[in-house]
Amino acid sequence: MATYKKRGYKPKSKEEEVEQVEDQSTTAEVFNTLDEGASKTEEWVAANQKYIFIFIGVVAFIVLGYLGYQKLVQEPKEQEASNEMFRAQQYFNDAVTGNEKISDSLYGLALNGGEGKYGFIEIIENYGGTKAANLANYYAGFSYLNMSKYEEAIAYLDEFKSDDxxxxxxxxxxxxxxxxxxxxxxxxxxxxxxxxxxxxxxxxxxxxxxxxxxxxxxxxxxxxxxxxxxxxxxxxxxxxxxxxxxxxxxxxxxxxx
CATH class of the missing domain: 1.25.40.10 (Tetratricopeptide repeat domain)
Known part of the structure; x- marks a missing residue:
């Protein structure tokens, strides 16, 4: 019985057949290696499942704790500090634009507070870590500079950090x-x-x-x-x-x- 051959068909040589077998063998080895790696990973996960859950729990606790701190502690603290800053800034502005004869007194009020409100120094001490406390360092520094208290000015201005x-x-x-x-x-x-x-x-x-x-x-x-x-x-x-x-x-x- 005649065997039908497609046009252009060329029987494979022994060398080509050997190469094909080797390629198939190599591919099989790769998949076997991947299967073995996956199995080892699954075994490791199974063996350390308890510690993995603990790690995930700790990370989640830290993230949620940070978010909770920002929302429940830091934001109210920032708002309170900003409210306290308002009067101190007014004293500072009045000292800059007002009568020079009373400017030192106004700078003193800006620094130490008045009318039941904190001054810049108390804001720095009581609201550390807030934007208002950082800005208070700036104002305190220039208050001291304008009062000719240069070492104090350096100390507070050096604490002020800003990209503005x-x-x-x-x-x-x-x-x-x-x-x-x-x-x-x-x-x-x-x-x-x-x-x-x-x-x-x-x-x-x-x-x-x-x-x-x-x-x-x-x-x-x-x-x-x-x-x-x-x-x-x-x-x-x-x-x-x-x-x-x-x-x-x-x-x-x-x-x-």
């Missing part, structure tokens, strides 16, 4: 001002540079670049001063500080000759 475009640089610059008043120009220069570089904007950056340049000149670092002054001239030509650049630049260049 304005507040972060201003706090660092405030530390620089305090060091300048304490006649520690090297430290002042360091903080002015940090204040200029931590965030770039058209208000705080040229402000602290100029202070850095003037402080550098006082330290006989004319080349450093020129670098900061040139940056103001090139990057912030419309700033208030740019109007003073040529005067200080002339001083700096004369010092290098």
């Amino acid at each position: 475009q304005m507040l972060g640089p201003l706090a660092l610059g405030g530390i620089g001002d305090a060091f300048a008043q304490l006649d520690q120009p090297e430290q002042a220069l360091s903080y002015y540079v940090k204040a200029a570089e931590t965030k770039t904007n058209s208000l705080t950056t040229p402000k602290f670049l100029l202070k850095a340049a003037i402080t550098a000149l006082s330290l006989d670092k004319a080349d450093v001063a020129i670098t900061y002054l040139e940056r103001i001239k090139e990057e912030f030509p419309s700033s208030v500080e740019a109007n003073q650049v040529e005067v200080h630049l002339g001083r700096a260049k004369a010092a290098t000759n």
Whole structure:
């Protein structure tokens, strides 16, 4: 009986048949290995099921505990701290914009409280970990700075942490001002540079670049001063500080000759 052959059909050689058998064998080995791995995993899970459930329970407890703490403890604490901040901020604003003769008294009220309300210091002590307490460090620092209590100003401003475009640089610059008043120009220069570089904007950056340049000149670092002054001239030509650049630049260049 004739055997039908498809067009183009070519019988496999012995070598090809051997290769096919080897491929099938390899595939079988892979699946067997996977089956063995899966079996071992199942055995491990079965043997450690108790500990797995305990681990999952602990993780769930931690997550739920954290969420509960945020909702039931931290949020009310944040709200209470913000309410206490309101009066202290009013005292601070009145001190900044009001009569200089009574400004120290108003800063004192802002720091220590009045009318049955906490001041910044009590807010820091009683509401640690809140946004309000962090902001209170900022206000307390500038209150002390404006009262010429420079070491206290440094201590509180150093505790303030912020990514804000304005507040972060201003706090660092405030530390620089305090060091300048304490006649520690090297430290002042360091903080002015940090204040200029931590965030770039058209208000705080040229402000602290100029202070850095003037402080550098006082330290006989004319080349450093020129670098900061040139940056103001090139990057912030419309700033208030740019109007003073040529005067200080002339001083700096004369010092290098």
